[in-house]
Amino acid sequence: LNMGLLRQILHLLFCAVSRLSILLIRCFSVFSRKYAVPVPPLDPLLLTPAYVLAERIRNRELRSVVLVQAFIARIRQVNSVLNAVVCDRFDDAIREAQSADEFLSSGTEDKETLRERFPLLGVPFTVKEAFGVQGMPQSSGLLSRKLIVSETDAVVVSRMKKAGAIPIGVTNCSELCMWYESSNKVYGKTRNPYNPQHIVGGSSGGEGCILATAGSVIGVGSDIGGSIRMPAFFNGIYGHKPTPGLVPNEGQFPNAHGCRSEFLCTGPMCRYASDLPLVLKVMAGEKTVGRSLDQEVSLQSLRYFSMENDGGGLFVSAVDDELVQAQRQLVGYIEKDLKAHVQTVNIHNLRYSFEIWSAMMSSDDKGETFADLLSSDKLWPCWELLKWTFGFSKHTLPAIGLALTEKLAKINTEGNKRMMQKAKLLKEEISSLLGDDGILIYPSHPKIAPRHHEPLAMAFNFAYTGIFNILGFPVTQCPLGLSTTGLPLGFQLIASHNNDHLTLALAQHLEKALGGWKPPQA
Template sequence: MRPLHRVLVTTLRGLSWLLLRFIRLLSVFSRDPPCPDPPLDPLLLIPATELAHKIRCKELQSSAVVQAYITRIRQVNPALNAVVCERFDEALREARNVDELVSSGTEDEKTLREKYPLLGVPFTVKEAFALQGMPQSSGLLSRRFVCAQSDAVVVSRIKKAGGIPLGVTNCSELCMWYESSNKVYGKTRSPYNPQHIVGGSSGGEGCILGTAGSVIGVGSDIGGSIRMPAFFNGIYGHKPTADIVPNDGQYPIDHGCRREFLCTGPMCRYAVDLIPLLKVMAGESAGRLHLDREVKLSNLRFFSMEHDGGSPFVSPMDKELVQAQRRVVEHLEKELGVTVQQVSIYNLRYSFQIWSAMMSQDGEKEQSFADLMGDGNSFWPFWELLKWIFGVSKHTLPGIALALTEKMTQWNVRGNEIMIKKARSLRQEISTMLGDDGILIYPSHPKIAPRHHEPIAMPFNFAYTGIFNVLALPVTQCPVGLSRDGLPLGIQLVASHYNDHLILALAQYLEKTLVGWMPSGSNKGQN
């Protein structure tokens, strides 16, 4: 490392350390509510596919299931602020309609299963998606009175499959930050420790799933917005191969190259629900992912990389996360008899720079993040930052900072060209390494769920997830237990394009043989 570069890196990390300590000092004076009690109602501990089966077979009533989830949300939401608008009366009415349909006997169980694979199952939706009659502000204050007049495509498909929406969940401002807090609804708190973040931008969704207030949900991901909340809340999330699940009906909707990077996908408490929900969300395109193909895991090739190689922009990897990943590797080698190859992919250390360059490669052709922040009005990031300092801005600091970063990135034309070339090379390298029978195990994030506001001191840590958006690779986020402090641990499983079935099969295997979702307080001090 060159001396000047070493000085810059040391200075950058020193400033981040000071800012982090200052934020933690302020957090001493914050008053967060206590952690919610673990779920006790057995109806809350059944996977969605099993719920649907029991409802179709008249073993359970949808109205009882929906009521159990409504009761749970009412119990935990005052402390967590995950569900920002509910439709409980409508959901109960729809559940009673399901019960009447099943009890009428007009259609047998097989017919009901084919037509309604999610019959009577409650679900929640990220507020950025259109759910008829619900708000769709995406955390932008100027859109606080916008109400969806119809359903997003994926929401419509889940409803047609028999799912019953309970309401919409919180996100970050314009879905571009990894803490779910905004000027419309405020901040969402972790069910594992309310002093910690839930991730973003699908943070409210991850939170309500993690605390058993929902069983399946809808999220979207352009830099890790499904996978980071899934990681921080101890659940499963899947970013599909690009261009499989339609993004239509969410705000903001990206165009051009960014549309390929934005992925809509399932968020679930149980791995067994990922494939059925993904099939519904993808519609006819699901066939391109070979989701019904049998996977023999012992015949696959496995690779593991424990950190990004040393990016100066990203925090060092937490030791507990490294240990958790090693436990997964040891488990696979022992139980499946496979060899997990340790790899070092050099260009992954440029993940943040590559993501930024790829997001800005269309330049003036794309609507900028600053344009979206203005929502039709002029938005000057430097002026808005000054207003924020004096407490008169209508925007969050992360949103303003992102608009500033976007401006600076666009000025670095030569640097962007270099990083775009690295992206193409990296995509080819990983795709070739994995082929059609390989899985890469990779960290979800360098840190266990931080405390509120701490991401400001480490803004580029999302690079661990964001890189796979611009490479268009499918990724499944898996929980792998709890830390010594009772916070979720997790890993990412990465496959080559259109090989989603491999990593989804591995997620189900790990859930059965190692560990899956764990309620808060269930396993402190396991390490």
């Protein structure tokens, strides 16, 4: 058998096993508790972009304490169903909002100075629990860290606070932030606001969820395999994975070391595309100096490319038809509205996305392994899997599975070398294709938000996002309406290094033209 035919046979076998597994999961889910979709947000304050709210506060048209109380009320209204915010600081947030109002009433700063020094003054925000927020838990879903409380703020949280933003709570994630369903043994499972029987994605899933249901307007996420973009996709909001190094990662757990520090990115998650540039600039701080974030973009003069699937990933699901049709409609709109030709491309090595991600993640022997992070004692993944089978493990099945995968990946050294070479060629190919004026439109994920536990049957589908962590390209996830079943649709916009401004500009244009976030409907 030639390799091409062998891959096709293996892919067909994978698809058959995956479908059977999903069928079994759905049979068991019949007995799970059913939740109703929370009522839609009605307060106009909850439906306003952060930059507008900040402007109204600076102009003394809106009191910060009123705004903060509105978001607190919304969280209290929806969180019992969704389990997105796992620990709040409501009392502290109200006191800080009152201080912001008192500072403004003193009239010591003019409006321009206020805008420059405090671009987010009085605006509440939420933070993925993996980031340090002073006085808040920072377990990252790990049972052994359940009692750990952060004594300091992560750098990005500190910068948000310095810009005047007020943290109101921390949100759920997957165990050690390495799975695309936000469920762990510390806080339990987070549910999708569009249909609570479906997942919110991970690892920044609680963040995506509370933003989508208007319990927050801007938030902090991190992304090493799609952990900003998958939750943004499944929850119908915007998320941006910046060019590596633009936003500091310090102050989150686990942090990345060695080559993985180039793959991990901290970035903004927002309900409105119009908020992305402002929040990104606040997060980046002085790193924006000499960058092009403020550069004006002529969308008509850009070059556009579209690829509807990965070209045939071995253990990756086919892209849902509704997502394909939505992407084609988007392409048609760009061609008509911007008078720009969108070229269909087939980038061959994208079909190896999971293999490349796995090889690159296991290529650095420095620092702690995932298994080391799971336990202070030596963890044996096979033994842990046996314990899990009988209900005695302190870890989730995806975490144990990743520890096993990590061990297997290190065995295949020759295969890893081939994949690392493919990564180099792929990076060169896409960089050359896009240049400094190109954008690639690509699926965010092959499946519309799956039901709970179904990711176990399609574990490698995160490859659609993970590959761009390895390649280091900036990516913006954008929503594109709802499916026939009321779940969010979306797509990724990819640019070459240090061209974040291109994808952000197109995201804002598409939001104005096509609409962005759609509120969940009860």
